[in-house]
Amino acid sequence: xxxxxxxxxxxxxxxxxxxxxxxxxxxxxxxxxxxxxxxxxxxxxxxxxxxxxxxxxxxxxxxxxxxxxxxxxxxxxxxxxxxxxxxxxxxxxxxxxxxxxxxxxxxxxxxxxxxxxxxxxxxxxxxxxxxxxxxxxxxxxxxxxxxxxxxxxxxxxxxxxxxxxxxxxxxxxxxxxxxx
Numbered sequence: 718x719x720x721x722x723x724x725x726x727x728x729x730x731x732x733x734x735x736x737x738x739x740x741x742x743x744x745x746x747x748x749x750x751x752x753x754x755x756x757x758x759x760x761x762x763x764x765x766x767x768x769x770x771x772x773x774x775x776x777x778x779x780x781x782x783x784x785x786x787x788x789x790x791x792x793x794x795x796x797x798x799x800x801x802x803x804x805x806x807x808x809x810x811x812x813x814x815x816x817x818x819x820x821x822x823x824x825x826x827x828x829x830x831x832x833x834x835x836x837x838x839x840x841x842x843x844x845x846x847x848x849x850x851x852x853x854x855x856x857x858x859x860x861x862x863x864x865x866x867x868x869x870x871x872x873x874x875x876x877x878x879x880x881x882x883x884x885x886x887x888x889x890x891x892x893x894x895x896x897x
Contacts, residue, residue, distance in 0.1 A: 790884060797841050798888050801881060804832055808879075836881075844880035846873050846891045855880060857890040864896035872896055 807829040814822045844855055850872055851858060859877060864870045873893045880891025 791886065793839065794883050794886075794888060797836065797839065797881075797883055800832075800836070801889055804829075804836070805878070807832065840884045841888070842882050844882060844887075844891050846876040846880065846893055849873050851893065851895045855887060855891060856893045856895075858895045859892045860894045861897040862894055869896040 807825070810825055811829060814825065846856065848869075856873065862874055864872075872895070874896050875894040876891055877894065878889075878892040880887065881889045
């Protein structure tokens with residue numbers, strides 16, 4: 718009987734040996750799968766970081782190009798802002814000149830016109846204010862008066878100091894009187 722049982726026991730040992738390698742292979746496969754998943758996650762993470770870094774760098778390049786273009790576009794702004802009081806003085810002088818024609822009056826008018834044309838040719842524009850609606854982005858209200866009629870409410874009645882724009886940027890706000 719031992720002989721009969723012995724082959725059965727040997728068979729069980731052989732079966733156990735065959736089962737053990739399969740179990741070991743399954744554990745190795747799951748470890749490899751885990752390692753592959755970890756690598757795939759790491760690759761995805763690195764790829765995402767790379768794409769974000771590239772996008773950030775592209776935004777940086779666009780921002781610096783825009784800043785450089787704005788710097789060039791508005792490079793003379795300070796000079797024109799400093800010239801605005803001079804044009805104000807010219808306009809006050811024109812308002813107080815005598816009515817009769819004289820060479821001095823013609824000379825002052827000619828210089829004023831050249832100065833205004835120079836500013837316009839360089840992108841400096843005077844803001845239109847009379848009877849315009851009050852806009853906080855363009856005007857500075859220095860006083861409010863009662864409106865002569867309902868249609869004038871919220872509109873500019875008078876301008877005490879002209880406002881100017883350099884290209885599309887306000888370089889001096891217009892000081893105005895608004896109807897309330």
